[in-house]
Amino acid sequence: MFDLERWDEIFETIRKNKLRTFLTGLSVASGIFILVILLGVGEGMKNGISREFEQDAANLIFVFPGVTSKEYRGLNPGRIIQLKNDDYNKILLKHADVLDATSAVYQLPSGEMVYGKETGSYRADGVFPAFQKLENISLVSGRFLNMNDLEENAKVVVIGNRIKLDLFKDEDAIGKYVKIQGVTFKVVGVFTDPGGEREESRFTVPITTAQTTYGGGGDIARMYLTIKQNDDFETAVADSQFFTSELESFLKERHTIAPDDNSALHINNTLENMMRFYTLINMIKLFFWGVGICTIIAGVVGVSNIMLIIVKERTREIGIRKALGAQPLSIIGMILHESIFVTAIAGFTGLILSLVLLEFVGPAIETPYIYNPSVNFAVAINTVIILVVAGAVAGFFPAWRAARIKPIIALRDE
Amino acid sequence: MIQITNLHKSYKTGANSLHVLKGINFNVAEGELVSIMGSSGSGKSTLLNILGMLDEADEGSYVLDGVTIKNLSEKQGAKYRNKFLGFIFQSFNLISYKSALDNVALPLYYQGMARGERMDRAMAYLEKVGLAQWSDHLPNQLSGGQKQRVAIARALASDPKVLLADEPTGALDTKTSYEVMDLIQKINDEGRTILVVTHENDIAHMTKRIVNLKDGLIIEDTPVQQVRALENV
Numbered sequence: 246m247f248d249l250e251r252w253d254e255i256f257e258t259i260r261k262n263k264l265r266t267f268l269t270g271l272s273v274a275s276g277i278f279i280l281v282i283l284l285g286v287g288e289g290m291k292n293g294i295s296r297e298f299e300q301d302a303a304n305l306i307f308v309f310p311g312v313t314s315k316e317y318r319g320l321n322p323g324r325i326i327q328l329k330n331d332d333y334n335k336i337l338l339k340h341a342d343v344l345d346a347t348s349a350v351y352q353l354p355s356g357e358m359v360y361g362k363e364t365g366s367y368r369a370d371g372v373f374p375a376f377q378k379l380e381n382i383s384l385v386s387g388r389f390l391n392m393n394d395l396e397e398n399a400k401v402v403v404i405g406n407r408i409k410l411d412l413f414k415d416e417d418a419i420g421k422y423v424k425i426q427g428v429t430f431k432v433v434g435v436f437t438d439p440g441g442e443r444e445e446s447r448f449t450v451p452i453t454t455a456q457t458t459y460g461g462g463g464d465i466a467r468m469y470l471t472i473k474q475n476d477d478f479e480t481a482v483a484d485s486q487f488f489t490s491e492l493e494s495f496l497k498e499r500h501t502i503a504p505d506d507n508s509a510l511h512i513n514n515t516l517e518n519m520m521r522f523y524t525l526i527n528m529i530k531l532f533f534w535g536v537g538i539c540t541i542i543a544g545v546v547g548v549s550n551i552m553l554i555i556v557k558e559r560t561r562e563i564g565i566r567k568a569l570g571a572q573p574l575s576i577i578g579m580i581l582h583e584s585i586f587v588t589a590i591a592g593f594t595g596l597i598l599s600l601v602l603l604e605f606v607g608p609a610i611e612t613p614y615i616y617n618p619s620v621n622f623a624v625a626i627n628t629v630i631i632l633v634v635a636g637a638v639a640g641f642f643p644a645w646r647a648a649r650i651k652p653i654i655a656l657r658d659e
Numbered sequence: 660m661i662q663i664t665n666l667h668k669s670y671k672t673g674a675n676s677l678h679v680l681k682g683i684n685f686n687v688a689e690g691e692l693v694s695i696m697g698s699s700g701s702g703k704s705t706l707l708n709i710l711g712m713l714d715e716a717d718e719g720s721y722v723l724d725g726v727t728i729k730n731l732s733e734k735q736g737a738k739y740r741n742k743f744l745g746f747i748f749q750s751f752n753l754i755s756y757k758s759a760l761d762n763v764a765l766p767l768y769y770q771g772m773a774r775g776e777r778m779d780r781a782m783a784y785l786e787k788v789g790l791a792q793w794s795d796h797l798p799n800q801l802s803g804g805q806k807q808r809v810a811i812a813r814a815l816a817s818d819p820k821v822l823l824a825d826e827p828t829g830a831l832d833t834k835t836s837y838e839v840m841d842l843i844q845k846i847n848d849e850g851r852t853i854l855v856v857t858h859e860n861d862i863a864h865m866t867k868r869i870v871n872l873k874d875g876l877i878i879e880d881t882p883v884q885q886v887r888a889l890e891n892v
Contacts, residue, residue: 572733
C-alpha cells in the first residue's frame with residue numbers, strides 16, 4: 246500500500262487510461278451521489294412533516310358517535326348513539342388529573358342567521374369557552390364566549406369573519422343583534438380561523454344556551470378533549486393512546502356498544518395520527534434506504550463489470566508482465582490497488598458533491614413536506630467505505646483469475 | 660547452459676491428445692547462438708515455451724544454468740523468468756501505454772530495483788540498441804524494427820542468462836529483419852546465449868547452429884557457418 250513504486254505504476258496506468266478510469270469513477274460516484282441524495286430527501290420529508298405537526302401542536306382527541314354495527318347484549322345493530330352532557334361531565338370528573346382544555350359541542354339543528362334584511366345559513370355550534378383554544382381561533386374584534394355566558398345562558402354569539410362580511414358588510418358587528426332561528430342573540434365577537442373561509446362560515450353560542458333554547462336536552466354532538474402535554478414525544482403518544490383507550494372503553498360501556506364495534510364511536514387522536522405519519526415517514530425512509538442499497542449494489546456490479554473488462558483488456562499486458570517476471574500477487578495487487586484507488590476517489594467525489602448539493606440547495610427547499618434535507622455524515626462515509634470494499638472484493642476475482650492465467654495463453658490472446 | 664533430456668509434451672483437446680514433443684534431447688552451451696527450425700506444427704514454439712518456463716513439460720528434465728526446472732510454483736517461475744530469461748516475441752509485446760524507456764525498465768521494476776537506477780539502466784540499454792533519442796515515445800509511435808529493438812533492450816535489461824526469441828523477424832521486412840539479426844549477432848558476440856525460433860532459412864543461417872524439428876523430434880542438429888547479417892543489409 247505504501248510502496249511508492251506501486252503508486253508510481255498506478256498513476257501512470259491511470260494517466261494513460263483516462264477514459265476507462267473516468268467511466269469506472271462515474272459509476273461509483275453516481276451511485277454514492279444518488280444514495281446520499283435519497284437519504285437526504287428522506288430526512289427532509291421527516292423534518293417537513295414534523296414541522297407541519299409542530300405548527301398545529303395539537304394533542305387533540307376528537308370524539309363523535311356513529312351507528313352501531315354489531316348486536317350486543319340483546320341490542321340490535323343500527324342503533325344511533327347519542328352522547329350526553331352526562332358523558333362529558335363523567336369524563337371530566339374521571340380524568341380531571343390528565344385533562345387539559347376540553348369542550349363538548351352541541352350542534353344547532355339549523356344555522357340560519359338573520360340580520361336586518363340579510364340572511365345566511367351557517368354551521369352553528371354550542372360550545373364551551375375552551376373551544377377557542379381547541380380550534381385555534383383568534384378574534385378579529387370583540388371577545389369569545391366565557392364561563393359567565395354559559396352560567397347565565399346568555400344569548401350571545403361569536404361569528405366567523407365570513408358571516409360578518411356576508412351579513413354586516415362594512416358595518417361593525419359587535420353589539421348588534423341577530424336572529425338565529427327566530428331567537429335574538431347579541432354579537433360579542435368576530436373570529437378568524439387558520440382553516441380559512443370554510444372555518445369562518447360558522448358561529449358559536451354558549452352550549453347551555455343552545456341546549457335550552459333549541460331543545461337539545463342533554464345531547465351533545467361531539468367532544469374535544471386535550472390531555473396535559475408531556476415534553477417527550479414518545480411518552481406523550483403513549484399517554485395519549487392510553488387515555489384514548491380508557492375513554493373508548495368507558496364510553497362503550499356506558500352506551501352498551503360492543504367493544505369491537507368500530508362504527509358506533511369514533512375517537513380521533515391527533516397525536517396518534519402524528520405517530521402514524523412518523524411510521525409512514527419511517528417506511529418511506531426505509532424504502533429510500535432500499536432504493537439506495539440497490540443503487541449501491543448496481544454500482545458494485547458496475548465496478549466489477551468494469552473490472553472484468555479491464556482485466557480482459559489487460560490480459561495480454563498481464564501475460565507480458567508475467568513473462569518479464571511479475572509475480573501473481575503483484576498482478577492482483579496492481580489491479581486491486583488501482584480499482585480501490587479509483588473507487589475511493591470517485592466515491593468521495595460523489596459524496597462531497599451530494600453533500601455540497603444538500604448543504605446549499607437543501608435549506609432553499611421549502612415545500613410543505615420537505616424541509617431541510619440533510620444526511621448523517623457517518624452513514625455517508627460508511628457507505629463509501631462499503632462501496633470501495635465491495636468494489637475491491639468484486640474486482641478481486643477477475644484479478645485473481647488473471648494472475649493465474651498462464652503467460653503463454655495470455656500472450657496468445659490477440 | 661541448457662540441458663534437456665527426453666522431453667515430452669502433449670496437449671489435450673477434448674477427447675484427443677496431441678503429442679507435440681516426443682522425446683527431445685538437446686544441450687546448449689554458454690555463448691551459443693542457436694536457431695530452432697521446423698514447419699508449423701513441428702513443436703518448435705512449444706519447445707521454446709517450455710524453455711521459457713511459460714509452459715511445463717509432461718516428462719523429461721530441463722536444467723537451466725544448473726537449476727532443475729520442475730514443478731515450479733507461480734511465484735518461483737516468475738522469479739526464474741526474471742532472473743534467467745529474456746523474451747523477444749514476433750509481435751513485440753510492448754505495453755502500449757508505456758514509453759520505450761518504461762517498457763525497458765519493467766523487468767527491473769519486478770526485480771525490485773529503485774526507480775533512479777532502473778531508469779539509468781534502461782536508458783543504457785536503449786542506447787545500446789540505438790534508440791536513446793526515442794526513449795519517451797510510445798510503441799505506436801515507433802516503426803516495427805524500432806519496436807523490436809525496444810523489445811530486445813527490454814529482454815537484455817534484466818541481464819538474463821539466455822535470450823529466447825520467438826520468430827523475432829516474423830513481422831518485419833527483409834531489411835529490418837537483417838538489422839534486427841545484426842543486433843542479435845552483436846549481443847551474441849558479447850557472449851550471451853541466444854535461442855531463435857524461426858522458419859526462415861536465411862535467418863537461421865545467421866546463427867551458429869541449426870536445430871531442425873519435425874513432428875516433435877529433432878531430425879537434424881548441425882553447426883553452420885554464420886552469415887553476418889550486416890553484409891546482407
